[in-house]
Amino acid sequence: MANLPTILTPRLRLRAWREGDLPRLAELAGAPEVYRFTLRIPRPYTIEHARQFMHVQREAWAKGEGLILAIARRDGDEVMGTVGLEINRAMDRAELGFWVGVEHWNRGYATEAAGAMLGYGFGNLGLNRIFAGHFAGNEASARVQQKLGMKREGVLRQAFKKDGTYHDDVIYAILRGEFEPGVEWTIQSE
Numbered sequence: 001m002a003n004l005p006t007i008l009t010p011r012l013r014l015r016a017w018r019e020g021d022l023p024r025l026a027e028l029a030g031a032p033e034v035y036r037f038t039l040r041i042p043r044p045y046t047i048e049h050a051r052q053f054m055h056v057q058r059e060a061w062a063k064g065e066g067l068i069l070a071i072a073r074r075d076g077d078e079v080m081g082t083v084g085l086e087i088n089r090a091m092d093r094a095e096l097g098f099w100v101g102v103e104h105w106n107r108g109y110a111t112e113a114a115g116a117m118l119g120y121g122f123g124n125l126g127l128n129r130i131f132a133g134h135f136a137g138n139e140a141s142a143r144v145q146q147k148l149g150m151k152r153e154g155v156l157r158q159a160f161k162k163d164g165t166y167h168d169d170v171i172y173a174i175l176r177g178e179f180e181p182g183v184e185w186t187i188q189s190e
């Protein structure tokens with residue numbers, strides 16, 4: 001099975017989640033502020049959920065269906081969040097997703113990590129379209145997508161149901177021909 005790639009940006013190392021990260025992953029993903037605007041994060045979030053998440057990401061990469069990586073500090077390797085692409089190979093498109101631990105918000109980490117993922121998706125995975133959907137009202141996510149050069153395409157009304165309440169899904173997307181790299185990144189050799 002091919003290993004997940006490691007991508008370096010000026011401040012970050014995007015790398016596979018590891019066994020030793022799982023307690024921290026459970027802690028960061030378990031925050032109510034992260035749960036609130038995500039669909040696949042269980043609550044409470046246990047270490048077993050974290051382990052399952054790690055295995056699913058490894059399988060997804062092996063099948064060519066996803067590239068989901070930890071966002072770690074380049075200096076020191078502290079894990080801070082996650083970023084990834086869910087790939088639809090037949091359509092050459094992917095869905096971008098990300099979250100960052102609350103204590104690390106508003107320092108540009110999501111934008112830096114997602115910018116590198118867009119570059120990898122268009123440059124290395126040969127994708128043509130990368131989109132992301134967020135809960136209406138999630139202004140931080142909207143801002144990240146705008147900073148990445150993604151365009152707002154529309155709203156899927158009440159497409160999300162979370163804890164019994166429906167929410168609009170706001171869609172942003174970018175095409176390969178529109179992408180202008182905003183962050184320098186390299187692949188770390190093994």
Ligand SMILES: CC(C)(COP(=O)(O)OP(=O)(O)OC[C@H]1O[C@@H](n2cnc3c(N)ncnc32)[C@H](O)[C@@H]1OP(=O)(O)O)[C@@H](O)C(=O)NCCC(=O)NCCS
Binds near residue numbers: 033037097098105144
């Ligand atoms: C969305 C999220 C990943 C952003 O992470 P981050 O590392 O803080 O993002 P960045 O620092 O790169 O950019 C955040 C931007 O949003 C802005 N922002 C933050 N809160 C905001 C708010 N309430 N209203 C408007 N803008 C806001 C910041 O000012 C910043 O923009 P700027 O650089 O122009 O000042 C983080 O808030 C998060 O994990 N939220 C919970 C999970 C989630 O929503 N994931 C996305 C699902 S689509």
